Amino acid sequence: MAAMANEFDFFSRRCVWVNGPIIVGAGPSGLAVAACLKEHGVPSVILERADCIASLWQKRTYDRLKLHLPKQFCQLPKFPFPEDFPEYPSKKQFIEYLESYAKRFEVSPLFNQAVQSARYDETCGLWRVRTVGTGADAGNRSHEVEYIGRWLVAATGENAEKVVPELDGLRDFGGDVTHVCDYKSGEAFRGKRVLVVGCGNSGMEISLDLCDHNAFPAMVVRDSVHVLPREVLGKSVFELAVLLMNWLPLWLVDKIMLVLAWLTLGNVEKYGLRRPSMGPLELKNTQGRTPVLDVGALAKVRSGDIKVVPGIKRFFPAKVELVDGQVLDVDSVIFATGYRSNVPQWLQGCDFFSKDGYPETPFPNGWKGDCGLYAVGFTRRGLAGASADAVRTAEDIAKIWKEELRPAKRSFACHRRCISQI
Numbered sequence: 001m002a003a004m005a006n007e008f009d010f011f012s013r014r015c016v017w018v019n020g021p022i023i024v025g026a027g028p029s030g031l032a033v034a035a036c037l038k039e040h041g042v043p044s045v046i047l048e049r050a051d052c053i054a055s056l057w058q059k060r061t062y063d064r065l066k067l068h069l070p071k072q073f074c075q076l077p078k079f080p081f082p083e084d085f086p087e088y089p090s091k092k093q094f095i096e097y098l099e100s101y102a103k104r105f106e107v108s109p110l111f112n113q114a115v116q117s118a119r120y121d122e123t124c125g126l127w128r129v130r131t132v133g134t135g136a137d138a139g140n141r142s143h144e145v146e147y148i149g150r151w152l153v154a155a156t157g158e159n160a161e162k163v164v165p166e167l168d169g170l171r172d173f174g175g176d177v178t179h180v181c182d183y184k185s186g187e188a189f190r191g192k193r194v195l196v197v198g199c200g201n202s203g204m205e206i207s208l209d210l211c212d213h214n215a216f217p218a219m220v221v222r223d224s225v226h227v228l229p230r231e232v233l234g235k236s237v238f239e240l241a242v243l244l245m246n247w248l249p250l251w252l253v254d255k256i257m258l259v260l261a262w263l264t265l266g267n268v269e270k271y272g273l274r275r276p277s278m279g280p281l282e283l284k285n286t287q288g289r290t291p292v293l294d295v296g297a298l299a300k301v302r303s304g305d306i307k308v309v310p311g312i313k314r315f316f317p318a319k320v321e322l323v324d325g326q327v328l329d330v331d332s333v334i335f336a337t338g339y340r341s342n343v344p345q346w347l348q349g350c351d352f353f354s355k356d357g358y359p360e361t362p363f364p365n366g367w368k369g370d371c372g373l374y375a376v377g378f379t380r381r382g383l384a385g386a387s388a389d390a391v392r393t394a395e396d397i398a399k400i401w402k403e404e405l406r407p408a409k410r411s412f413a414c415h416r417r418c419i420s421q422i
Contacts (some may be wrong), residue, residue, distance in 0.1 A: 018149035020044045021374075021397055022129050024118065024346075026053045026109035028098060029377030029386040030155035032076045035105035036394030039078060042401050045147065046109035046155075049134050053109060054098045056159055057091060060181035064209050065091040068201055068293050070236045074383040076101055077391050087236075113145070118152055119348040120371045127152040127372065151372040151397055154347065157386070158358075158378060159339035165197075169315035176332040180206060183334055186213030193329055194218070195320055197312070198336030199225050199273070201290065204297040206336055207306045218328060219301075221272055222311035226280040226291035227298060228257060229264040237293065241281060254279025265294065271301050272308035285363075288380035341378065367392050 021037065023030045026048035037044045052058050066088045067074050071081040074094075079101050085093055102108075113131040121128050126148050133143035162179045170177065180202045186209045196207050199221040210217040228237050237257065244253045257280055261268075269275060276283055280291040300306040311323045321327050341357025352369035353359055359366030363379045367389040374393045379385030 014144070015146045015148060018045045018147050020149065020401075021151035021153050022047065022118075022127060022147050022149045023153040023155050024115050024129070025155035025157060025160075025377075026050075026111075027056060027155065027157050027377070028054060028076060028383055029157050029390065030109070030153070031098060031102055031105075031107055032387055032390035033153050033155055033374075033376050033393055034107045035079070035101065036077055036390050037397065038105050038107070040394055040398035040401070042394070042398050044153075045149075046107065047113040047115055047129065047131055047147065048109045048111050049114035051111045051134075053102055054095060056157075056181075057095055057098070060162075061091055062180070062183050062202075062206065062209065063091070063185050064205065066295075067094060068230070068295075069238050069382065073238065073242075075387070076383070077387050079104055115346045117346055117348050120152075120350065120373070125371075126150060151374065153374045153376055153393060154343050154353075154378075155376045156342055158341055158380065160342035160357075161340050162335075163337045163340050164335050165337055167312055167315060170333075172317055173315040173320075173330075173333065174317045175330060178332075178334055180334060180336040181339075186210040186215050189213065189215040189332055191215065192331040194332045194334060195220065195328065195330045196334050196336055198338070199223075199292070199308075200336060200338065201292050202338075203336035204292050205295060206334060208295070208297040208300055211300050211305045216307075217305075218307040218309050218330075220310070220312060221274075221308050224274040224276040226261075226275055226283065227265060227268050227273055227294055228261045228280060228291050230293040230295055232260050232264055245281075250281055250285070251279065254281050257281065265298060268298065268301075271298075272310070273301070284380070364388075368396060 020043040023033055023044055023046045026046045030046050031053060034044050034046055050059070070087050071085060071089055075081050081089065081097055089097065112134045114134045116130045116132055118127060118129040127150070129147040129152065131145050131147065162181050164179055183206060189210055190213050192215050194210055194215050194217045196203050196217050197220045199219055203219055207217040207219045230237060232240065237260065241253055241257060244256060283289045284291065297306060301308055309322055309326065309328070313321045313323050318329060319327055320330050343353045343357045344355055347353060350369070350373065351360065352373055352375070358378050359375050363381065363385070366378060367375055369375065376389040376393055377386040379389060
């Protein structure tokens with residue numbers, strides 16, 4: 001690749017100098033950064049542990065998934081969605097869009113490269129990123145590589161690892177237990193009593209899909225949740241909120257959203273869907289909790305096809321006891337309990353990220369750290385937030401690249417100095 005030069009072997013680990021940023025993650029965030037850098041004439045290398053781009057979308061999402069927001073709020077920088085795509089593109093269409101994006105900007109990630117550690121070497125002023133192969137030769141030390149470069153971009157995102165809570169008695173349950181990342185369709189659960197743990201967008205949509213395949217879902221709603229209509233009079237609620245935010249304070253926009261929700265959906269609390277005291281936009285901005293945009297599940301809740309139940313006390317063989325004393329017969333359990341960042345597992349010697357894997361500095365200033373470290377896709381604001389981070393990151397790196405570093409001279413000098421320290 002043009003961005004690499006001067007490879008050499010050091011015992012069993014191959015070291016590679018990267019003449020540009022090292023980007024960890026080939027999801028939408030990583031692709032967007034690489035594309036924006038390329039537009040500025042800055043080369044980069046993307047390291048991806050899977051064997052494809054956007055592995056979350058390609059391998060860990062359910063079949064019926066569509067973008068929950070209109071496409072104009074989900075497009076990556078410098079490349080709009082095709083005009084013939086619907087307002088809410090399907091999973092397949094979004095993957096096609098990402099593949100077209102990578103092709104358009106000639107972004108070619110290095111696949112099957114799982115980052116084990118990334119640390120800043122103060123001696124030579126460079127980042128050292130160690131990977132191991134995840135393909136057929138995974139675990140073979142001869143396939144360990146250390147990438148060395150001036151900048152590091154963490155782009156693994158907010159959804160890198162699944163979250164599965166530890167619940168009393170689950171090991172004795174005996175039935176099928178899975179996470180939503182492994183769920184594809186309700187066809188496999190036809191006729192079964194399924195406990196869906198979680199009531200976010202995934203939990204609601206999975207429960208709806210189960211109903212459509214003649215399963216019998218019970219959805220665990222432990223905490224309060226905002227349920228909003230996806231559209232009002234054919235207009236996206238999210239788009240309306242963005243428009244109102246240009247003129248009104250956040251608290252007032254929240255009030256308007258809740259009034260529209262009540263007029264459109266009615267009183268959802270009588271179905272066990274208790275609303276938080278904080279408004280939906282304020283809750284999203286302060287705690288990252290996304291409101292549920294209803295795509296049909298609420299009608300199934302009203303009809304009783306989706307049973308809303310409180311928190312879980314413990315599991316028994318083929319049964320679950322709830323905190324209110326109910327005992328349900330259950331064949332399968334699906335955890336729609338979300339994902340988390342995995343940055344703390346591999347980023348070493350750095351306090352830019354907190355223990356929960358998000359930048360310590362809140363939005364909108366959490367995209368840049370010290371020593372050439374950047375974070376893209378950790379804003380809790382979806383693809384729009386990731387795109388904004390990508391643009392800022394690329395502009396910042398390009399400014400240094402063009403005005404200060406004189407890449408050819410700098411790369412040769414730093415490479416020699418770093419080799420002497422290995």
